[in-house]
Amino acid sequence: MANKVFIATSLDGYIADKSGGVDWLHEIPNPDNDDMGYHDFIDSIDALVMGRNTMEILLSFGIDWPYPKPVFVLSNTLKQAPAGLEDKIFMVSGDLKRLVQDLADKGYNDLYIDGGVTIQNFLKEDLIDEMTITTIPVLLGGGKRLFGELAEPLKFKNVNNQRYLDAIVSSKFVRA
């Protein structure tokens, strides 16, 4: 059982720029569409957990729903999955520890925890086991931060680093 983060940030720790934009994620030329480990990561998880806001941003792109695994969406108000996605998206709410246990009981042991607020909420309860952080080498100088306030420090260790596109570094950290 592991709760995993796989996310890209700027060198100064932002996941969206000052305007909320993410164009800077894709500015480095990627002629061969290197997925920088994404599909291997998706193969390693049983399901995703994200916040309602992240789901709505994804839906706003107007593309096909991109995940081949069940997506559990945290919301205190929304109880129904979006029309047409009832077999892919499952609304959940309540205590995160209990959610993780409920999902494990259903056979979803390895979870992809996604979205800034959801990642921060899982970290506040020390529920993240590993993080793969892909650093886009730009200083944005402002925006929406990946990490937030914590009552107590959380120790990890670096276990792997991979350079992509002659510019980007992806580093994996596991809870120490």
Place this chain on the structure above:
Amino acid sequence: MANKVFIATSLDGYIADKSGGVDWLHEIPNPDNDDMGYHDFIDSIDALVMGRNTMEILLSFGIDWPYPKPVFVLSNTLKQAPAGLEDKIFMVSGDLKRLVQDLADKGYNDLYIDGGVTIQNFLKEDLIDEMTITTIPVLLGGGKRLFGELAEPLKFKNVNNQRYLDAIVSSKFVRA
């Protein structure tokens, strides 16, 4: 000529914790005193530039002055080097671009730019050419940040990554 940063941060981008402390920098066991590239880096520079505050923190440690190269200390008020260190510390002030040019004219081409405020001020004027960032894998959840606000993004590229002590990653970025 290159202005270089060589600094350790937490995984969430802090250079001091909520109490201003840096004990977390040294919590990972280092039985063989691996310097994580520090001496090679010092060999690569001609002089250091830091702020008065960083100098005073270093002096407060009560140790011998640790730098074998000239240290230029930025201060708008202090005009005299600390007693006994007049041959090691040189007080400077004014425009950073001019300072860099003045130092180059004196043969100091490769500069180690150190201290949070000074690094941020150099970045604001796009005067940093490379940064070696050693990530201590702890989420502190608050403290003093390495990077600050910028008017415009600054693009770098990752050129090298080195893992130390089975836990820490040091990544080098150069201005793109």
